[in-house]
Amino acid sequence: xxxxxxxxxxxxxxxxxxxxxxxxxxxxxxxxxxxxxxxxxxxxxxxxxxxxxxxxxxxxxxxxxxxxxxxxx
Numbered sequence: 800x801x802x803x804x805x806x807x808x809x810x811x812x813x814x815x816x817x818x819x820x821x822x823x824x825x826x827x828x829x830x831x832x833x834x835x836x837x838x839x840x841x842x843x844x845x846x847x848x849x850x851x852x853x854x855x856x857x858x859x860x861x862x863x864x865x866x867x868x869x870x871x872x
Contacts, residue, residue: 802833804863822850
């Protein structure tokens with residue numbers, strides 16, 4: 800999962816790191832860490848995915864993913 804793009808898309812739609820953190824139930828610094836490349840725990844990632852789906856109106860198949868050809872892979 801490309802958590803950076805997930806967070807960027809939420810921010811483009813009016814969320815702040817603080818509001819994302821509140822919605823997911825984590826500290827703001829945790830959301831900032833995910834944006835910088837840290838991996839969330841499974842349950843936190845699932846809540847983030849649910850938020851992204853709700854906000855964008857898309858299903859999980861539309862989530863931005865990292866392919867093996869991306870620079871971070």
